[in-house]
Amino acid sequence: MLVTKNTSEENYMNAKMTVDTKLLEILVCPVTKQPLRYEEENGELVSEAAGLAYPIRDGIPIMLADEARPLDGDKNRQNDP
Secondary structure (H helix, E strand, O other), X not given: OOEEEEOOHHHOOOOEEEEOHHHHHHOEOOOOOOEOEEEOOOOEEEXXXXXXXXXXXXXXXXXXXXXXEEOOOHHHOOOOO
16 A cells, blocks of 8 residues: 555544655556656645656555646646647
8 A cells, every 4th residue: 555544643533644765766657657756635646757646545555647637827837748
């Protein structure tokens, strides 16, 4: 599982999701084959190169371009999907 809950006592009720950094190191964008970054606020894996954000559902990254959300401000895109 890519995402695990942070279950410390102080935030037990509002458990945040954290990314397994070792898995994140090997995952790449399926469109560009470039690295991804984890966007904690939206619970997504972001490909700056493709201008796409891949959702994480139930702790599983959905690495399908058809399921990805286009990023706002596509001016930073390097490649078209």
